[in-house]
Amino acid sequence: MEKSIVEILSEVRDYRKGNAIRHKLEDILTIGLFSMICNGNTFTDMELFGETHEEALKKFLELPHGIPSHDTFEAVFGKLDPKELAKLFGVWVSELRDKLKNAGVAIDGKTIRRSRGKDKKAVHVVTAFASELQLVLGHLATDEKSNEITAIPKLLEMFCVKGKIITIDAMGAQTDIAKKIKEKKGDYILALKGNHADLLDDVSLYLDQEICSKSKTELRKKGWYERTIEQGHGRVETRECYICPEIDWLNCRDNWAGLQGIGVIVSKREEAGKEPSTVRHYFLYSMEKTCAAEVLRIKRSHWAIENNLHWMLDMTFREDDCRARAENAAENLNILRKLALQLMKKETSSNRSMRAKRLKCAYDFNYALKVIGLD
Numbered sequence: 001m002e003k004s005i006v007e008i009l010s011e012v013r014d015y016r017k018g019n020a021i022r023h024k025l026e027d028i029l030t031i032g033l034f035s036m037i038c039n040g041n042t043f044t045d046m047e048l049f050g051e052t053h054e055e056a057l058k059k060f061l062e063l064p065h066g067i068p069s070h071d072t073f074e075a076v077f078g079k080l081d082p083k084e085l086a087k088l089f090g091v092w093v094s095e096l097r098d099k100l101k102n103a104g105v106a107i108d109g110k111t112i113r114r115s116r117g118k119d120k121k122a123v124h125v126v127t128a129f130a131s132e133l134q135l136v137l138g139h140l141a142t143d144e145k146s147n148e149i150t151a152i153p154k155l156l157e158m159f160c161v162k163g164k165i166i167t168i169d170a171m172g173a174q175t176d177i178a179k180k181i182k183e184k185k186g187d188y189i190l191a192l193k194g195n196h197a198d199l200l201d202d203v204s205l206y207l208d209q210e211i212c213s214k215s216k217t218e219l220r221k222k223g224w225y226e227r228t229i230e231q232g233h234g235r236v237e238t239r240e241c242y243i244c245p246e247i248d249w250l251n252c253r254d255n256w257a258g259l260q261g262i263g264v265i266v267s268k269r270e271e272a273g274k275e276p277s278t279v280r281h282y283f284l285y286s287m288e289k290t291c292a293a294e295v296l297r298i299k300r301s302h303w304a305i306e307n308n309l310h311w312m313l314d315m316t317f318r319e320d321d322c323r324a325r326a327e328n329a330a331e332n333l334n335i336l337r338k339l340a341l342q343l344m345k346k347e348t349s350s351n352r353s354m355r356a357k358r359l360k361c362a363y364d365f366n367y368a369l370k371v372i373g374l375d
Helices: 007-009 026-039 045-052 070-079 081-093 145-156 175-183 194-211 215-220 292-315 331-345 355-364 365-372
Strands: 105-112 123-130 135-142 165-168 187-192 226-231 235-246 261-271 277-285
Touching: 007 026, 007 081, 007 226, 026 045, 026 070, 026 187, 026 261, 026 331, 026 365, 045 070, 070 175, 070 331, 081 331, 105 145, 105 292, 105 331, 123 292, 123 331, 135 145, 135 331, 145 175, 165 292, 175 187, 175 215, 187 194, 187 292, 194 235, 194 261, 194 277, 215 226, 235 292, 235 331, 277 292, 292 331, 331 365
Parallel strands: 105 165, 165 187
Antiparallel strands: 105 123, 123 135, 187 277, 226 235, 235 261, 261 277
16 A cells, blocks of 8 residues: 555654654654645745644644744754655655656756855755656765766666666766666666767767768668657757667777667757757667667657756746755755655646646645645
């Protein structure tokens, strides 16, 4: 039987010791999550939400000393080990294991800009996101973007990689990371940019001259070409994907564990009143017997992490406006936002936007209970 979110929160290990503890950790976390779902963004919002709905909250929380103050919320979220809170996503992953088979998993980082302090760098969070399922599989915080390279192998240990296709931007295109993914029985699509200048030159020259110049009809018959066209908001976006599994000529192919081919996606945007723009995205891939249509689908799902996760955190939850800087507070609130977003996406009786759902939760406590799973 699926556990309720309150039951899951009750399993988070409490770092506090002694007899002076006034508020239960699960009460603090639950009120914090409720507040986040109900359009609250700060520790003061959590206190206000708790005071407003104290009688309703007492139906499933103990609240032995009433509602915690905003200082208590800040202190607890600052000291709490983020690894403990991050385990929540492991519960969902275990319940969706079958659906995750052959899923594309995008790994990408996001900086929480206002988390920078006088003597503290802004928190940069690297997240693994199953885009097609809209599911966070794990995340790891670093103190700067350049540390993504060392964070990604640790992140790969936080969820089951077997049978999944991992997509990573250019910074994560490293031979050690490719090896790690293959050792864990996964596959990869790794973006190529200037950090592998010689390899990029070889791949781009070959694809542009030997593959993209050939008949698209013949390439499509071999599964080496696919195209999609999207129209909306006054623009037309055309994406053409070319792949090539014949790479015996590539000198460094043995450096990349499991490498099966190379490819490029040519993206063209046309918008009224503007000059058309074209961008070429080159990549390496490890899937055997794949086709351009499959690669294009997975690559597009990778780009969804920006719109369906990072953009939502910024625009719907105002993450970049959050000034929580004390110790682990910024990272823990990032986890709580992702958890709130996950719960709202899981609740499908309303087809409103995430922003509208948050407002609906704020206006209608019964709907908030439904989102949490306590109705």
